Every structure is written in C-alpha cells, then in structure tokens.
C-alpha cells in the first residue's frame with residue numbers, strides 16, 4: 001500500500017536543534033537519491049500521481065471544556081486537500097455562541113480551576129508530558145499538517161513538529177522560573193512585585209505554520225498559568241485538534257485549552273471583541289491585524305500582540321560567495337511555498353555580482369523539486385488554497401506588465417491543485433507592486449544596488465519591518481547593516497533560524513510585541529506592585 005511505503009520512506013531521526021532551513025541548507029534530498037525535476041513539464045507530469053496520506057482524520061469537532069463537541073449551530077465547513085481541491089473532512093464551524101461557550105470554560109478554569117493554582121513545577125511537568133506525546137505522534141501530526149496545508153511532509157515531520165515539541169519543552173522550563181522582584185523604594189516601605197498570569201488569552205493563528213504558531217502562542221501562555229481560547233485558520237484546522245487531544249491526555253485540566261475552528265469575521269472577531277478575554281495574540285495579515293486591534297480597543301481594551309506581514313530584504317553584498325548566496329536567497333524566499341511572513345522576498349544584489357547571481361538563481365529555481373508533498377525529496381508542494389493561488393498568479397502577471405524580466409516560471413504547474421512554478425524576476429524596481437506588496441508565494445524579485453548606504457535606504461523604505469537577510473564576509477558591512485536595518489530579526493549568512501529562545505516580531509506595520517524566548521512571557525503576565533509600610537524606618 002502506498003501509505004505504508006511512504007511511512008517507511010519517511011522514517012527518520014529527529015534533528016536535535018532544527019531550523020526551518022536546515023533541510024534545504026544541507027540538501028538532504030540529493031543525498032537520499034531522490035529525483036529533482038529538470039523542467040517544469042516533468043514536475044507537472046509527476047503531480048498526476050496521487051498518494052494517500054498515511055493517517056485518518058478523526059478529530060473534526062470543537063474542543064471546549066475538555067470535550068470534543070459539535071458547534072452550537074450544528075454547522076460544518078469543508079477543509080480541502082491543496083493537491084487536488086478535494087474535501088478532506090467536514091469540520092465543526094465555530095461561531096459567536098461557540099466562542100462564548102469556550103470563553104466561559106476558560107474563565108471557569110482560570111477563576112476556579114486548578115491550572116493557575118497548582119505549583120509551577122506541576123504545570124511544567126504537564127507541559128513536558130505534552131511534549132513527549134507530541135514527539136510520540138510526530139509522524140501522524142506531520143501527515144495531517146501536510147494533507148491540510150500542502151507543505152512537504154519531510155519539512156512537517158523533521159522540522160515543524162519537532163519545533164513544536166521543542167517549544168513546549170522550552171516553556172515547560174520557564175514555568176517555575178517566573179517570579180517578581182523586591183524593589184528598593186524611596187521610603188519606609190517594603191516593595192515587591194508579583195508576576196501573575198493575565199487570565200483568559202484569546203489566540204488567533206494563520207494557516208502557513210499551523211503547528212508552530214500554535215506552539216508560539218500556547219507555550220508561554222500555559223507556562224505562565226493562563227487559560228486559552230485558540231482559533232485556528234479555516235484552511236488548516238486539523239493538526240491543532242490532534243494536538244488538543246494530546247494535551248488532554250497529558251493531564252491538562254478541562255477548559256485550560258479550548259480550540260475553536262471557524263472563520264475570521266465570525267469566530268475570530270468574537271474572540272477579539274470578547275469582554276471576558278483578557279488578552280489577544282494574533283498572527284496573520286497586516287489588514288486583519290488592524291481589525292483585531294480595533295475590536296480589542298472597542299471592547300475591553302485588552303492588550304494585543306500582533307505578528308503581521310513583511311517584505312523582507314535579503315542583501316547580497318559584493319564580497320559574497322555567489323553560489324552560497326544564491327542557495328540561501330533561494331531558500332529564504334521559496335521555503336514553505338513562499339508562504340512565510342518573513343520571506344526574503346526582495347533580493348537586493350550588488351551590481352558587481354548581479355548578472356551571475358541572476359543566472360544562477362534562475363537555474364536553481366528551474367531545478368526546484370515541485371510536486372506531491374508526500375513524496376520524499378519534494379521541496380515545494382501546492383499553495384494552501386485557490387484564493388492564495390489566484391492572488392499569486394495576479395502578482396506574477398503584474399510583475400510582467402510592470403516590465404520586470406521573467407527569468408523562470410511565471411505560471412501555474414499542472415492542471416490539478418494549487419501548484420505554482422518557482423518564479424524568478426530580475427530587473428525589479430522599488431516602485432513595482434511585486435517589490436512592495438507581500439506576495440506570499442514562490443516568487444523571487446531580484447533588485448540591483450550600487451553601495452551600502454543606498455541599499456540601507458531602499459531596504460528600509462517599506463511599511464514593513466519584520467526581518468532581513470545579509471550575505472557578506474565583511475565584519476564591518478555586517479555590523480553596519482545589522483544596526484541600520486529597521487527590522488525585528490537580522491540573519492547574517494543564514495536565514496529563518498527559529499530557535500525557541502530567540503525572540504521574533506516586527507518593527508513598523510509588521511507587528512506589535514515579540515514572541516518566543518523570555519520576551520513572550522511578558523505578553524501573558526500582569527505585574528502587581530505590593531507595598532507594605534515598614535513601621536520602623538530603621539529596618540530599611
């Protein structure tokens with residue numbers, strides 16, 4: 001059976017410290033003797049071979065108060081396989097009433113339940129058990145993710161699920177290390193701060209990294225002792241429900257994590273505007289982030305953290321080793337089908353190496369292995385849905401119409417599913433739409449620059465400020481760029497390194513606040529100042 005063959009093909013050891021690009025960087029596909037397509041036509045032919053995902057869909061209901069339940073309306077919505085557009089499953093569709101039920105459960109679990117009251121060490125042990133269970137079911141979770149999202153199974157199984165496990169363990173480690181301070185005040189007072197959980201956290205996540213986004217949000221919220229209502233993206237509801245089942249198995253009390261599948265303007269808006277939610281964390285587009293912020297402000301003024309869009313520069317300096325720079329720039333933009341908020345989607349290349357860089361980038365894109373994401377060796381699967389697929393094709397057409405030179409790709413791939421040819425444009429100018437707007441697809445825009453000060457100004461001339469890549473061997477150049485770029489992450493001679501301990505977030509319209517690392521804990525804590533008079537000032 002095809003599914004069994006895939007399972008054995010994909011059996012593997014988990015990298016101890018995976019980065020999102022560690023797969024591509026080491027080119028494991030080649031060493032495993034798997035084909036790459038030399039032409040887009042060869043790739044399209046391979047798309048016609050369907051492979052069944054090696055897993056069943058069981059969990060399609062909402063998780064509320066420790067139980068899997070139907071939506072109050074009884075309504076469901078289909079979730080689709082991006083390889084074909086076929087229905088995978090019908091999932092319970094959460095709406096306002098379901099969010100209300102989930103918030104009541106989370107409220108009760110916070111106000112009266114054991115989770116915020118148990119010792120931090122107990123919480124830590126439950127989080128560690130969650131991580132163990134996720135690790136045990138790594139491959140099923142990864143298969144669900146690939147099936148629902150279209151990303152290569154190899155990446156889901158070797159990078160994304162292990163990173164979820166790592167995040168849970170990282171924040172389990174924080175649970176019993178969160179504490180306040182004793183403050184030396186001016187006067188006869190004993191002053192201390194208590195760091196308390198904020199309460200019920202609403203969390204709204206996108207479809208590009210459903211599991212990572214779940215981990216970035218649940219990990220710190222739970223470590224601090226909060227309870228949660230999480231809404232998954234309507235395109236990718238399945239993997240979170242599986243993880244939800246494992247959280248219960250690990251001993252998480254009922255109501256601590258509630259998962260509501262559903263749509264943004266209904267379930268998402270109900271979370272952002274709920275009067276009984278104490279904090280909201282959102283990852284998604286900048287436009288929707290603004291709506292969430294407004295809803296939070298119009299309701300109970302709950303604090304909001306936002307992780308939004310980007311148009312990240314990847315700067316290749318004149319001293320670069322061109323072959324290495326081409327490979328890294330390629331991965332920076334094409335990884336995850338180009339569906340990364342921090343994708344290095346503006347490739348700035350110094351004029352001295354520009355022509356060679358363009359030629360080699362074109363060759364690399366043509367060689368990119370596109371096809372069924374369940375096949376080993378595939379680097380790029382389909383885009384997540386028809387809406388994204390059509391939007392990317394519109395951007396490609398705009399690049400051609402605006403006069404950029406199409407070097408590779410430029411169209412859909414095959415006639416079934418949402419596959420797009422890896423596309424490379426050269427001669428891209430700053431004012432072109434493809435250089436300004438977030439495409440969220442496999443489209444590389446290569447721009448030419450002459451000197452460092454010029455590229456700094458151009459890289460910063462964006463409403464976004466999420467990330468940047470810098471490729472240089474010159475320490476002074478690296479130092480100048482890392483300080484001058486107005487972005488939340490600078491990767492020097494690397495890209496997409498996402499360690500659990502390293503903060504991530506945006507400047508400007510790329511967001512508010514930071515996730516991961518110690519920084520994320522502050523998003524889920526209140527600080528209470530407690531002042532006690534010292535009746536005898538001599539005790540000071």
Ligand code: ADP
Nearest residue numbers: 205206232233263264265268269284285288291
């Ligand atoms: P994209 O355009 O990439 O799909 P969105 O920002 O629209 O990204 O979606 C990210 C998440 O935000 C999803 O879970 C989606 O359902 C949710 N969402 C969309 N619209 C709203 C809204 N008006 N209020 C709250 N959440 C929303």
